[in-house]
Amino acid sequence: MRFLEADTLSNQNIATELLAGTYTADAAREVFVRVFLAQIAGAGAYESTMMVQRRGAGTVYRHVPAGGGYVFVPSGTTSACMTTEVVPMATTDVMTVYVKGLAADTTTPDIVIEFWEDETVQAGAGAVSETITINDGVLPLDGVEVWVTTDTGGSNIVASGETDTAGHVTFMLDAGSYWVWKQLSGYTFTNPQLLTVT
Numbered sequence: 317m318r319f320l321e322a323d324t325l326s327n328q329n330i331a332t333e334l335l336a337g338t339y340t341a342d343a344a345r346e347v348f349v350r351v352f353l354a355q356i357a358g359a360g361a362y363e364s365t366m367m368v369q370r371r372g373a374g375t376v377y378r379h380v381p382a383g384g385g386y387v388f389v390p391s392g393t394t395s396a397c398m399t400t401e402v403v404p405m406a407t408t409d410v411m412t413v414y415v416k417g418l419a420a421d422t423t424t425p426d427i428v429i430e431f432w433e434d435e436t437v438q439a440g441a442g443a444v445s446e447t448i449t450i451n452d453g454v455l456p457l458d459g460v461e462v463w464v465t466t467d468t469g470g471s472n473i474v475a476s477g478e479t480d481t482a483g484h485v486t487f488m489l490d491a492g493s494y495w496v497w498k499q500l501s502g503y504t505f506t507n508p509q510l511l512t513v514t
């Protein structure tokens with residue numbers, strides 16, 4: 317994993333949902349967030365929510381994490397940490413992180429939002445080198461964001477990357493069946509497409 321950036325706020329009102337951090341992807345990345353809360357009231361459920369805006373424009377989508385974005389803080393505890401699941405981001409996607417506490421959390425909470433890249437899935441961890449080539453029918457396409465999943469729903473990403481100037485991206489995958497997803501502004505791709513690695 318690799319640290320990307322952090323946003324820090326002091327003495328905030330988190331009794332209602334507060335925008336606490338923003339990250340704009342400068343490349344295709346697998347991003348997760350660590351939320352640190354200090355000087356909180358405790359004795360209740362605290363929530364962190366991620367929103368993703370594709371390409372930094374248009375609709376803002378609320379990310380619904382698999383296990384929920386809550387942590388219960390017992391009475392007498394004044395600090396907490398939440399770590400999100402990994403979210404795939406395309407170049408120029410914008411992620412915003414919101415925090416919500418309890419009715420008593422109106423003046424003292426301090427917040428640190430850390431954005432991290434999960435590099436373990438970038439090239440894949442398999443034994444077979446598999447090169448994918450993408451073109452527009454004639455010319456190779458540079459900068460296509462490509463990710464590989466084990467499911468047709470696209471939730472279990474095992475490798476991701478971008479094509480080079482020759483339209484190539486190479487992953488390390490184990491033998492088996494995968495699904496390939498592609499994205500590039502101005503182009504429409506058939507997603508997902510079956511990939512068989514032998």
